[in-house]
Amino acid sequence: xxxxxxxxxxxxxxxxxxxxxxxxxxxxxxxxxxxxxxxxxxxxxxxxxxxxxxxxxxxxxxxxxxxxxxxxxxxxxxxxxxxxxxxxxxxxxxxxxxxxxxxxxxxxxxxxxxxxxxxxxxxxxxxxxxxxxxxxxxx
Amino acid sequence: xxxxxxxxxxxxxxxxxxxxxxxxxxxxxxxxxxxxxxxxxxxxxxxxxxxxxxxxxxxxxxxxxxxxxxxxxxxxxxxxxxxxxxxxxxxxxxxxxxxxxxxxxxxxxxxxxxxxxxxxxxxxxxxxxxxxxxxxxxxxxxxxxxxxxxxxxxxxxxxxxxxxxxxxxxxxxxxxxxxxxxxxxxxxxxxxxxxxxxxxxxxxxxxxxxxxxxxxxxxxxxxxxxxxxxxxxxxxxxxxxxxxxxxxxxxxxxxxxxxxxxxxxxxxxxxxxxxxxxxxxxxxxxxxxxxxxxxxxxxxxxxxxxxxxxxxxxxxxxxxxxxxxxxxxxxxxxxxxxxxxxxxxxxxxxx
Amino acid sequence: xxxxxxxxxxxxxxxxxxxxxxxxxxxxxxxxxxxxxxxxxxxxxxxxxxxxxxxxxxxxxxxxxxxxxxxxxxxxxxxxxxxxxxxxxxxxxxxxxxxxxxxxxxxxxxxxxxxxxxxxxxxxxxxxxxxxxxxxxxxxxxxxxxxxxxxxxxxxxxxxxxxxxxxxxxxxxxxxxxxxxxxxxxxxxxxxxxxxxxxxxxxxxxxxxxxxxxxxxxxxxxxxxxxxxxxxxxxxxxxxxxxxxxxxxxxxxxxxxxxxxxxxxxxxxxxxxxxxxxxxxxxxxxxxxxxxxxxxxxxxxxxxxxxxxxxxxxxxxxxxxxxxxxxxxxxxxxxxxxxxxxxxxxxxxxxxxxxxxxxxxxxxxxxxxxxxxxxxxxxxxxxxxxxxxxxxxxxxxxxxxxxxxxxxxxxxxxxxxxxxxxxxxxxxxxxxxxxxxxxxxxxxxxxxxxxxxxxxxxxxxxxxxxxxxxxxxxxxxxxxxxxxxxxxxxxxxxxxxxxx
Numbered sequence: 001x002x003x004x005x006x007x008x009x010x011x012x013x014x015x016x017x018x019x020x021x022x023x024x025x026x027x028x029x030x031x032x033x034x035x036x037x038x039x040x041x042x043x044x045x046x047x048x049x050x051x052x053x054x055x056x057x058x059x060x061x062x063x064x065x066x067x068x069x070x071x072x073x074x075x076x077x078x079x080x081x082x083x084x085x086x087x088x089x090x091x092x093x094x095x096x097x098x099x100x101x102x103x104x105x106x107x108x109x110x111x112x113x114x115x116x117x118x119x120x121x122x123x124x125x126x127x128x129x130x131x132x133x134x135x136x137x138x139x
Numbered sequence: 140x141x142x143x144x145x146x147x148x149x150x151x152x153x154x155x156x157x158x159x160x161x162x163x164x165x166x167x168x169x170x171x172x173x174x175x176x177x178x179x180x181x182x183x184x185x186x187x188x189x190x191x192x193x194x195x196x197x198x199x200x201x202x203x204x205x206x207x208x209x210x211x212x213x214x215x216x217x218x219x220x221x222x223x224x225x226x227x228x229x230x231x232x233x234x235x236x237x238x239x240x241x242x243x244x245x246x247x248x249x250x251x252x253x254x255x256x257x258x259x260x261x262x263x264x265x266x267x268x269x270x271x272x273x274x275x276x277x278x279x280x281x282x283x284x285x286x287x288x289x290x291x292x293x294x295x296x297x298x299x300x301x302x303x304x305x306x307x308x309x310x311x312x313x314x315x316x317x318x319x320x321x322x323x324x325x326x327x328x329x330x331x332x333x334x335x336x337x338x339x340x341x342x343x344x345x346x347x348x349x350x351x352x353x354x355x356x357x358x359x360x361x362x363x364x365x366x367x368x369x370x371x372x373x374x375x376x377x378x379x380x381x382x383x384x385x386x387x388x389x390x391x392x393x394x395x396x397x398x399x400x401x402x403x404x405x406x407x408x409x410x411x412x413x414x415x416x417x418x419x420x421x422x423x424x425x426x427x428x429x430x431x432x433x434x435x436x437x438x439x440x441x442x443x444x445x446x447x448x449x450x451x452x453x454x455x456x457x458x459x460x461x462x463x464x465x466x467x468x469x470x471x472x473x474x475x476x477x478x479x480x481x482x483x484x485x486x487x488x489x490x
Numbered sequence: 491x492x493x494x495x496x497x498x499x500x501x502x503x504x505x506x507x508x509x510x511x512x513x514x515x516x517x518x519x520x521x522x523x524x525x526x527x528x529x530x531x532x533x534x535x536x537x538x539x540x541x542x543x544x545x546x547x548x549x550x551x552x553x554x555x556x557x558x559x560x561x562x563x564x565x566x567x568x569x570x571x572x573x574x575x576x577x578x579x580x581x582x583x584x585x586x587x588x589x590x591x592x593x594x595x596x597x598x599x600x601x602x603x604x605x606x607x608x609x610x611x612x613x614x615x616x617x618x619x620x621x622x623x624x625x626x627x628x629x630x631x632x633x634x635x636x637x638x639x640x641x642x643x644x645x646x647x648x649x650x651x652x653x654x655x656x657x658x659x660x661x662x663x664x665x666x667x668x669x670x671x672x673x674x675x676x677x678x679x680x681x682x683x684x685x686x687x688x689x690x691x692x693x694x695x696x697x698x699x700x701x702x703x704x705x706x707x708x709x710x711x712x713x714x715x716x717x718x719x720x721x722x723x724x725x726x727x728x729x730x731x732x733x734x735x736x737x738x739x740x741x742x743x744x745x746x747x748x749x750x751x752x753x754x755x756x757x758x759x760x761x762x763x764x765x766x767x768x769x770x771x772x773x774x775x776x777x778x779x780x781x782x783x784x785x786x787x788x789x790x791x792x793x794x795x796x797x798x799x800x801x802x803x804x805x806x807x808x809x810x811x812x813x814x815x816x817x818x819x820x821x822x823x824x825x826x827x828x829x830x831x832x833x834x835x836x837x838x839x840x841x842x843x844x845x846x847x848x849x850x851x852x853x854x855x856x857x858x859x860x861x862x863x864x865x866x867x868x869x870x871x872x873x874x875x876x877x878x879x880x881x882x883x884x885x886x887x888x889x890x891x892x893x894x895x896x897x898x899x900x901x902x903x904x905x906x907x908x909x910x911x912x913x914x915x916x917x918x919x920x921x922x923x924x925x926x927x928x929x930x931x932x933x934x935x936x937x938x939x940x941x942x943x944x945x946x947x948x949x950x951x952x953x954x955x956x957x958x959x960x961x962x963x964x965x966x967x968x969x970x971x972x973x974x975x976x977x978x979x980x981x982x983x984x985x986x987x988x989x990x
Contacts, residue, residue: 005951009942011296011326015675017665017945018938022659029652036648037921044920051919056713063710067703067886067908082225083171083205088891094519096883103714103879118880123887130891134529137173137207137899138891179669179897181528182814182824190532206529207898212688217899242674243665244688297668326946328671328939331757331813339625341947351812364622364811364835387832398500453830456535 062102070095078139085131086137092123166429171199172204175183177230184261188418189229189455192258192438199437206423211237212244218252222425227255227434231418233298235474241487242297247441248421249474253431254332254467255420256438259456262373262381263348264305264416265397266292270338270358270365277307277370277402279349280344284311284321293325293333295344299416300346301486302477303372303404306412308484310404319484350455353387361385370404372414380457381478406476414477419466435462496540496847504541505548505851509858512552516559517870518565519698519885520892523553524818524912531821531828539829540847546825548850550818551603551801551855554761558595558794563588563873564885570693570762571797571933574769576701577643578782578789578926582925585785591870593731594787595794596863598743601794603856605747605804606754608908611849618810621755626947627957629759630940633933633965636763638971639770640926647979653923655932662938664690670758670939686902693762695893695906696931700924702889703911706882711915714878739791742772750796754803754815759818761800763929768796774971777976783925802852809837809845917948 009017034041070091078087097119103113130136174193178185186208193204205472209217211230218228237245248254261263274280284290292307294300301324308319325342327333330351336342341402349371358365371378371394385391395401399411408488422431441447448458461469481487508530515526526549534542557572562579575595582591609617624632644650663679665688666672679687709715736743746768753764772792773782784791804815806821812834814820826833831841838845863870873881887892893907894900914924944953955961 007945007949007951009946009949011946012675014942014946015673015677017942019659019662019677022655022662022934026652026655026659029648029655033648033652039725040921048919055711059710059713060707063707064912070890071901071904071908074904082173082202082221082223083173088894092887092890096887099883099886100879103710103882105714105716114877115879118884122884123465126887126891130895135205136529136895137205138894139899139901173899175898180820180824181531182821182827184827187824187828194532209898209900210689213897213900216685242668243676244674283580295668295671326671326673327666327943328669329758331807331811332671334621334811334813335625335757336947338622339947341625350832351834354812354832354836357836363619387834387836417879455830 059102062098066099066102070092074139083137085127088138089123089127092127093119109138149368150341160442166427167224168200168202168430169223170202171225172202172247173217173226174204174206174211175217175226176206177211177234179208179210181208183315184416184456185229188259188261188451188456190365191330191450191456192229195441196434196437199441200433215244215246218421218423220423220429222423224423224426224430226423228252228421229258229418230421231261231299231416232414232470232473233304234299234421235470236302236477239474239478239481239487240297240301241245249266249471250468252424253426253463254420254470255422255431255463256435256471257417257419257461257466258438259418260373260377260459261306261348261416261418261455262371262377262457263350263455264299264303264372264396264414265347265349265352265368266370266372267337267345267347267352267356267366268343268369269487270356270360270362270367272343272367274343274369277404280307280369281311281314281318285315285318286407287318287321289321291323291325291342293327293336293345295333296324296326297348299414302414302480303346303370303412305477305480305484305486306372306404306406306414308486309406309480310412312484313405313408317390334364337366344369349386353389357388368397370402370410370479373398374415375399376411377415377457377459381384381455382452386455406480412480415459417470418456419470420463431463438462493850497844497850501544501847501851502854503538503539504544505854506858506862508545508548509552509855510548510862512549512554513556513559513859513862515549515551516553516556516568516572518888518892519560519564519568519702520694520889520894520896522557522569522694522818522819523550525555525594526550527818527821531824534825534982535828539826539831539844542825542829543822543844543848544851545609546822547851548858550864551798551852551859553818554797554801555596555599555603555859556796557797558599558790559592559863559870562591562595562790564702565705566885567697570697571699571765571800573762573794573928573932574765574796575790577769578784578786578793581783582787582790583874587785588638588874589789590731591790592867592871594735594790596860596867597733597736598746598791598794599798599863600856600860601743602747602750602798603801603852603859605744605795606751606799607849607852607856608802609748609751610802610805610852614806614810617755617806618835621757621807622856623958623960624756624809625957626940626943627953628753628960629756629965630944631954631961631968632753632756632759632767632935633763633937633940635964635968635971636766636770637929637933638935638968638975639766639773640929641972641975642773642779642978643925643929644923646921646923647975648720649921650923650926653928654930655925656922657932658934658937660691661931661934662690664688666938667935670935672939686905691906691910692893692897692903693932695897695903695912697928698889698892699907699910700914700928702885703907704914704918704924706886707911707915708918709878709882714882716878735787736791740790741775742788742791743795745771745775746792746795747799750799751806753796754800755806757807757811757813758936759816760932760936761797761804761818762801763936765793765797766929766932768799770790770971774967774974777975780982783975796829798856805848808833811835812837854862856972857922861922878977879892948982971982
């Protein structure tokens with residue numbers, strides 16, 4: 001029975017064997033899903049419209065936008081004081097404050113105080129802990 | 140919202156004030172330096188060498204140096220981006236061997252980067268056999284392949300672990316052209332994979348090291364795990380600086396028996412092939428020469444003082460300091476010699 | 491034996507201190523035991539060997555255990571090895587049983603740690619001998635068994651299996667790693683993305699993106715309702731914890747701890763596989779497997795005793811072969827060589843005092859972990875009562891630190907966090923299941939290397955069945971797990987049909 005089950009692996013192309021196999025299985029499973037769930041898939045346009053209209057757009061998109069901005073700024077800001085982690089600290093304080101404020105429902109001074117306190121204390125503490133005490137690299 | 144505007148203003152003005160002193164002193168190593176290494180392991184020999192040197196250098200210069208094990212690809216990227224001297228790199232012969240073997244992600248370090256000083260050698264690179272192997276020496280192995288026997292050697296392809304194997308092939312080819320085809324690579328990963336290949340009888344010879352394999356050579360012959368050394372690639376001059384007691388039951392004199400000239404794998408018919416795994420700095424191509432000199436001088440003083448050598452020897456490294464210019468010449472020479480070997484047997488990947 | 495030479499007050503306080511710091515690292519999403527040990531490794535040089543090991547082993551045990559806290563309370567695994575703790579721990583928190591779940595997890599951790607330590611102490615050399623009987627083939631089958639839990643974890647079988655394979659597929663993006671035996675070539679990278687994706691997506695950012703960021707995005711989508719925190723969840727109100735819970739769990743505890751220990755012994759199989767396998771085992775042998783994933787205490791018991799079982803197990807190959815059992819013990823080799831101590835098959839015989847010191851350190855660390863965590867529960871459990879506008883930004887910031895530091899400072903890992911946060915948020919909506927996805931992602935790379943290397947070395951597909959009796963035994967387990975899930979799915983369908 002040797003010949004049927006025999007396989008020779010060429011090392012130079014062996015990085016493609018497993019991905020090809022998994023892609024094949026995924027294609028088969030995908031096909032099965034297409035067939036069994038064709039009704040659900042046909043109605044997906046309306047389904048997503050429903051989700052988008054029901055969502056709290058300000059909070060969701062605001063959180064995503066703030067996070068993108070936070071990630072974008074961290075490295076360039078940190079580059080001014082290389083290897084000190086200050087980029088992380090300087091960007092985290094406004095980020096924690098703004099996301100916190102965004103998630104609040106009432107934004108009176110009394111509600112903003114704990115958020116502002118967190119924004120001042122948490123990043124500073126964490127920054128000190130990781131760069132000074134544990135000597136890890138932050139942006 | 141007033142609060143945030145004020146916060147941003149404060150941040151910006153603070154930034155302006157803090158930025159000034161940095162601009163003023165650009166010709167020497169900044170106060171906070173990141174030393175990236177070409178390995179992702181924080182327990183391995185690259186990290187240990189980097190840590191020992193970083194400690195000494197930081198103390199000498201009164202600065203902070205963090206060692207980050209980001210791996211070769213990311214380390215090259217990081218040091219390539221930064222010419223201010225805030226990011227330095229440390230790696231070993233893999234950095235040019237990877238390029239010679241055509242491994243993805245390795246550029247020509249001599250063209251794309253500056254070569255910094257060498258700091259130490261790990262003399263441990265070795266080849267081992269099962270204790271009950273019919274081969275007694277490298278000569279036996281080379282004779283066996285000449286007579287048409289297949290000998291399988293477990294290595295991690297594309298670098299330090301392969302170079303000794305390439306040298307064997309080269310020697311076989313010099314002795315009897317064509318016989319090198321009988322030396323077959325078994326491509327594995329970590330040291331445990333290579334050992335396992337030996338236990339599973341998937342390989343006849345494995346690449347290993349004095350440090351991690353010596354105890355296996357002390358096991359009784361009837362143990363499935365028992366091994367013995369057949370070749371240590373380091374130069375005899377390097378090994379003769381090792382502690383006399385050697386490692387475990389393998390004394391320095393024993394080591395020398397497995398190394399050139401007593402165990403000979405020829406390079407060109409007259410000279411022996413040798414390989415020392417040496418650790419050295421790699422800098423950004425455009426980093427200020429003043430910083431290069433600063434590090435050279437600081438290291439020269441550190442090595443003159445003599446305490447760093449003690450620490451290196453304790454971890455079984457051979458101190459080997461060469462200032463940048465000398466290091467570059469030394470490594471270029473090694474690079475040229477190994478390029479010839481790899482060329483001769485056509486081992487470089489073509490893509 | 492002059493025990494008191496080893497057990498000095500400094501030795502003991504280093505263990506306890508190490509355990510405490512380890513727990514903190516483990517509890518922060520994205521920080522791992524490995525990171526804790528790596529950070530403290532340089533300290534050990536000045537401490538000397540035995541005291542240095544005391545600190546590192548404390549960090550190791552603490553780091554592995556701390557992961558259960560965020561897994562149970564927030565549904566974010568603190569470390570990859572606590573992933574399966576989320577599946578049942580977080581539902582319990584949602585049902586107001588967070589404190590009980592924590593206590594179960596901590597007790598299970600202690601038992602797992604102690605059983606594995608006992609195995610380490612008594613059988614280390616014998617087990618190392620057994621471990622080297624596992625070649626690529628047997629290791630592949632072990633991974634396959636762990637992967638078989640994908641089917642069991644899905645609520646919709648077809649979508650669940652698809653999600654699992656998608657996880658495997660995405661884990662293969664990047665380089666076929668030379669370090670693990672591949673050829674260093676890249677694959678599955680969209681053109682132009684090579685610069686970012688050549689190392690693929692790292693596990694930790696993917697994990698905390700899928701479980702941390704995605705959950706927060708979902709809350710944001712709903713407008714961050716205020717209700718859930720202080721008022722609704724009364725900690726420990728629903729039912730109280732008693733050790734009686736463990737009366738039916740003795741078999742589970744022993745089995746899961748042994749599985750965890752054994753996975754630790756096998757070099758290269760990886761730490762996260764331990765808890766996944768233990769969880770698979772518990773579900774396969776359970777009398778009521780349908781409760782798993784919905785807040786079943788047995789799931790927490792399996793997962794936590796499994797991952798703490800790993801701690802003793804991973805030291806077996808380290809001390810009796812000189813080979814690390816997982817990424818954390820790989821660092822311990824560094825600690826040994828820095829002190830000029832050789833590890834290998836003769837280690838225990840040549841260094842009896844160091845061996846004793848390590849066993850004692852592990853023992854003390856396990857009890858220290860238990861003591862610290864058990865009595866801190868009341869404070870920890872309060873995390874869920876912190877108002878979300880305060881809690882969420884802090885979690886987000888900690889996730890960023892975890893992602894950035896996991897590979898020692900790579901910004902792409904932070905972007906990975908966002909990519910998989912958004913993916914996780916959208917995936918749930920289209921029916922992709924996160925649990926099987928992440929299991930596929932975790933195990934994909936090892937499945938690949940062992941599968942391809944099996945064929946490369948033996949050149950025949952039949953080798954998977956004919957290699958050894960161990961292989962046959964593993965096939966029986968795999969069949970049992972898959973058969974069990976299939977029967978469960980059928981039962982569920984019949985119940986649904988009946989209900990209609």
